[in-house]
Amino acid sequence: xxxxxxxxxxxxxxxxxxxxxxFTGVRALDRVxxxxxxxxxxxxxxxxxxxxxxLINVVSGTFPPDEGTxxxxxxxxxxxxxxxxxxxxxxxxxxxxxxxxxxxxxENLFLGREVTRGGILHAREMRKRxxxxxxxxxxxxxxxxxxxxxxxxxxxxxxxxxxxxxxxRLLILDEPTASLTERETSRLFELIARLKSQNVxxxxxxxxxxxxxxxxDRVTVLRDxxxxxxxxxxxxxxxxxxxxxxxxxxxxxxxxxxHKPDKVMVDVENLxxxxxxxxxxxxxxxxxxxxxxxxxxxxxxxxxxxxxxxxEPIVSGTIRIDGLPYDFPAPRRSLRNGVAYFPANRVxxxxxxxxxxxxxxxxxxxDLPAFARFGVLRQAxxxxxxxxxxxxxxxxxxxxxxxxxxxxxxxxxxxxLGRALTRELSVFLFDEPSVGIDVGAKxxxxxxxxxxxxxxxxxxxxxxxxxxxxxxxxxxxxxxxxRIAAELTGAEKTEQNVxxxxxxxxxxxxxx
Amino acid sequence: xxAVVTAGMPRRSITLGRSIVGRIGLxxxxxxxxxxxxxxxxxQFYGLINILNILRNASLLAIVACGQALxxxxxxxxxxxxxxxxxxxxxxxxxxxxxxxxxxxxxxxxIASGAAAGIGCGLAVGLVNGFCVAKLKVSGFVVTxxxxxxxxxxxxxxxxxxxxxGMPDSFVKGFGRAQLxxxxxxVYAALAVIAAMMFVxxxxxxxRYVYAIGGNVDAAVVSGVSIQRHIVGxxxxxxxxxxxxxILLTAQVGSGQASFGGDRMMLQSIAAAVIGGVSLRGGVGRxxxxxxxxxxxxxxxxxxxxxxxxxxxxxxFLGVIMVAAVALDELSRxxxxxx
Numbered sequence: 113x114x115x116x117x118x119x120x121x122x123x124x125x126x127x128x129x130x131x132x133x134x135f136t137g138v139r140a141l142d143r144v145x146x147x148x149x150x151x152x153x154x155x156x157x158x159x160x161x162x163x164x165x166x167l168i169n170v171v172s173g174t175f176p177p178d179e180g181t182x183x184x185x186x187x188x189x190x191x192x193x194x195x196x197x198x199x200x201x202x203x204x205x206x207x208x209x210x211x212x213x214x215x216x217x218x219e220n221l222f223l224g225r226e227v228t229r230g231g232i233l234h235a236r237e238m239r240k241r242x243x244x245x246x247x248x249x250x251x252x253x254x255x256x257x258x259x260x261x262x263x264x265x266x267x268x269x270x271x272x273x274x275x276x277x278x279x280x281r282l283l284i285l286d287e288p289t290a291s292l293t294e295r296e297t298s299r300l301f302e303l304i305a306r307l308k309s310q311n312v313x314x315x316x317x318x319x320x321x322x323x324x325x326x327x328x329d330r331v332t333v334l335r336d337x338x339x340x341x342x343x344x345x346x347x348x349x350x351x352x353x354x355x356x357x358x359x360x361x362x363x364x365x366x367x368x369x370x371h372k373p374d375k376v377m378v379d380v381e382n383l384x385x386x387x388x389x390x391x392x393x394x395x396x397x398x399x400x401x402x403x404x405x406x407x408x409x410x411x412x413x414x415x416x417x418x419x420x421x422x423x424e425p426i427v428s429g430t431i432r433i434d435g436l437p438y439d440f441p442a443p444r445r446s447l448r449n450g451v452a453y454f455p456a457n458r459v460x461x462x463x464x465x466x467x468x469x470x471x472x473x474x475x476x477x478x479d480l481p482a483f484a485r486f487g488v489l490r491q492a493x494x495x496x497x498x499x500x501x502x503x504x505x506x507x508x509x510x511x512x513x514x515x516x517x518x519x520x521x522x523x524x525x526x527x528x529l530g531r532a533l534t535r536e537l538s539v540f541l542f543d544e545p546s547v548g549i550d551v552g553a554k555x556x557x558x559x560x561x562x563x564x565x566x567x568x569x570x571x572x573x574x575x576x577x578x579x580x581x582x583x584x585x586x587x588x589x590x591x592x593x594x595r596i597a598a599e600l601t602g603a604e605k606t607e608q609n610v611x612x613x614x615x616x617x618x619x620x621x622x623x624x
Numbered sequence: 625x626x627a628v629v630t631a632g633m634p635r636r637s638i639t640l641g642r643s644i645v646g647r648i649g650l651x652x653x654x655x656x657x658x659x660x661x662x663x664x665x666x667x668q669f670y671g672l673i674n675i676l677n678i679l680r681n682a683s684l685l686a687i688v689a690c691g692q693a694l695x696x697x698x699x700x701x702x703x704x705x706x707x708x709x710x711x712x713x714x715x716x717x718x719x720x721x722x723x724x725x726x727x728x729x730x731x732x733x734x735i736a737s738g739a740a741a742g743i744g745c746g747l748a749v750g751l752v753n754g755f756c757v758a759k760l761k762v763s764g765f766v767v768t769x770x771x772x773x774x775x776x777x778x779x780x781x782x783x784x785x786x787x788x789x790g791m792p793d794s795f796v797k798g799f800g801r802a803q804l805x806x807x808x809x810x811v812y813a814a815l816a817v818i819a820a821m822m823f824v825x826x827x828x829x830x831x832r833y834v835y836a837i838g839g840n841v842d843a844a845v846v847s848g849v850s851i852q853r854h855i856v857g858x859x860x861x862x863x864x865x866x867x868x869x870x871i872l873l874t875a876q877v878g879s880g881q882a883s884f885g886g887d888r889m890m891l892q893s894i895a896a897a898v899i900g901g902v903s904l905r906g907g908v909g910r911x912x913x914x915x916x917x918x919x920x921x922x923x924x925x926x927x928x929x930x931x932x933x934x935x936x937x938x939x940x941f942l943g944v945i946m947v948a949a950v951a952l953d954e955l956s957r958x959x960x961x962x963x
Contacts, residue, residue, distance in 0.1 A: 423846060444848030453846060461846050464839025466907035475836055475847040478829055487829045531847075 125150045125313040131180035133166050140166040142337045153314040153327050158334035158357055159550040164317050168284050172204035173197035201281030205271050213260035218242040221274050250299050264291040265409040286317045290547055293408045319550050321350050333357050358552050369562045371401040371586035377539050377570035383429030389415040391594040397572050402565055404585025405574045406610050412594040413574045417541040421446050421453035450537045456544035458524045465517030470498045472516045473530035501533045522553030529560055539570045655920045662927045682922035683814030686915040687869045689896035690821045691862030693914040696897050698858045699838040699906030700764035705866040705893055707775035708746050709885025712870030714783045716742035717880020721790030731792045746867025754856030779882040788880035800875025810872050821911040838906030896921055899949040
């Protein structure tokens with residue numbers, strides 16, 4: 113990582129002036145300025161649709177700005193392409209991965225810049241460099257593993273490693289911790305500190321206050337495609353940032369939820385899954401309260417609720433819904449029994465992106481006679497119902513005929529939530545409900561859960577974000593290696609206790 | 625790579641092309657241009673005989689293309705349609721001949737048995753296709769490539785390559801070659817099929833679930849949609865429509881032939897679907913546009929014939945237009961923004 117020594121410290125590494133970008137009718141960026149100095153971590157802060165993604169795409173050469181100037185390392189840059197950006201040291205890590213699933217970690221790291229000798233791949237050299245890089249980063253990655261065999265967290269690590277291969281002067285991280293565990297996150301933070309000391313500039317997109325506090329030198333707030341303000345992180349307060357971002361005051365991130373535990377809605381006994389991701393789990397969730405499930409990535413917490421819903425094969429154990437035995441769960445039958453599931457990955461499992469919002473929101477409900485009779489849809493009913501539901505969820509813009517692919521993360525989550533309001537349901541399974549959505553949208557999701565619980569529904573929240581499950585749940589299960597490691601209620605429900613239960617399990621495993 | 629290519633292209637022309645496509649659709653514009661241009665060049669083009677000829681061929685192609693479109697919308701592929709046209713043709717003709725020998729004079733029974741046998745073998749091929757794709761998880765491309773080969777082989781075996789005759793006059797003259805209000809019966813059949821398919825796509829659960837499955841299989845699973853049943857359904861519909869085309873063609877020509885349909889029909893049906901805006905990624909496409917696109921392709925072929933373009937050169941045009949259609953689709957997809 114060599115740097116131009118003649119670069120004056122006062123001169124920014126990256127200087128954008130008056131950058132605008134229009135997409136058919138939508139002004140995604142409106143005369144935005146941005147300076148990033150070498151050795152600085154600059155946070156981009158804003159709601160979904162504020163223009164953060166567009167801005168980092170412009171910086172990394174994915175598409176050219178319509179107007180404005182772009183200086184990098186003191187040079188005027190025009191006609192930037194992703195290849196050129198990489199070659200001058202701009203390295204982006206996007207939320208949506210740029211990995212080829214069927215290739216190995218190592219092949220992905222070197223993709224497009226393979227080490228060759230006379231046109232023949234130099235496998236040994238690449239393996240050596242890949243291993244060296246992964247060791248330096250302290251990631252737990254096997255370079256010979258195929259990417260589609262990796263968990264999301266490991267894919268994220270691969271993506272970061274890929275960005276750091278070669279000469280990097282400006283690293284762009286778009287919500288890098290979204291799928292990382294606490295341990296991996298702290299590794300990443302160490303790495304970031306090291307990069308800063310090596311005079312690498314960083315652009316960091318995140319919604320998490322804690323990360324901004326821990327890492328940021330300066331914060332640029334964007335709203336509706338416009339540059340609102342750039343502040344020093346040290347002298348700004350959380351509420352100031354959130355206020356600038358939303359343009360309104362938000363007092364509390366987590367709403368106060370009144371839990372009134374009632375009858376057991378979901379009762380799981382000795383559940384074991386076919387792939388071994390969940391073993392001998394006993395678990396129950398009551399109506400009128402939020403039951404949280406915490407745990408590290410890959411601990412089986414998602415698989416547990418997916419099995420209840422009927423998309424993970426079960427080998428043994430029993431499930432009871434509202435007291436009645438529920439054998440061989442399947443999504444359609446779960447919905448009929450009043451159980452709904454909201455997947456963590458809304459793009460992969462939630463939405464058909466080429467279809468309109470209306471069709472996506474009504475997808476789970478069309479088996480009801482109110483919506484279809486003798487296989488023929490009742491379109492008027494569908495349209496008015498979905499229109500009403502999406503109005504209730506404050507979809508912006510309120511056009512239900514837009515395709516889901518044209519929506520931001522927050523609006524996509526609203527379409528998913530809309531499914532919950534179209535039919536009579538009593539149990540709601542949320543899998544990582546706030547991944548990839550901004551603070552404002554998160555708040556709406558939490559408020560949504562609050563309304564459900566206070567109306568007497570049973571809500572189960574699975575999350576890798578500890579503060580989230582701690583704040584939302586009334587009772588919290590901690591999972592570790594496919595088993596329930598602890599069940600915490602009331603005052604026991606603390607971050608220390610959750611972390612301790614991971615630790616205890618580790619000790620038990622080591623002793624055994 | 626793609627970013628480099630687009631960056632090198634003149635921006636203006638892309639934007640212009642896009643806005644035209646966005647506003648009125650490229651296909652109707654091309655269709656009108658073709659009709660106007662050909663009418664100016666060659667008066668033979670708008671002669672009654674030529675128009676009827678175009679409509680008849682376009683109808684047959686449109687029926688097959690509707691089925692093909694349904695399969696592609698669900699994220700599949702049906703290469704076997706051309707072979708099913710041939711098989712249905714020879715099976716219909718042979719069955720009619722056999723029934724006629726057993727029950728001479730009983731025209732209704734003869735026609736019914738022939739049509740039922742033709743449609744039945746189409747349904748059988750479709751169910752095999754659907755079963756292999758849905759249950760055995762073999763890709764639609766491979767499965768239908770296999771059944772295409774097998775079906776074509778069976779067709780040839782039945783007839784030994786010789787046209788099969790022996791159908792009642794009322795089937796050939798009274799139906800296949802008949803005209804109603806000046807239009808061939810195939811046109812009415814096609815209109816009926818298109819109308820039915822439009823209804824299926826827009827107003828039925830089956831149609832909606834086909835869009836959902838093509839749009840995102842995993843999301844459909846999570847939403848409680850039974851995937852297998854609907855995939856089998858798309859292949860069954862496609863093959864049955866291909867069989868219907870085979871029967872119409874048989875009635876029109878007056879003999880069952882294993883050379884009907886074939887690769888050409890299969891390729892054209894895929895071309896019609898793709899040019900008609902059906903996305904090969906699945907989840908997008910409407911049959912009425914596909915039908916217009918079938919009409920466009922038929923007129924294009926007819927125009928090339930009238931202009932005495934070498935018949936060996938004609939597939940080149942088809943290929944170029946198909947690739948251009950997909951390229952335009954990709955361009956318009958890329959320019960969309962998120963809100």
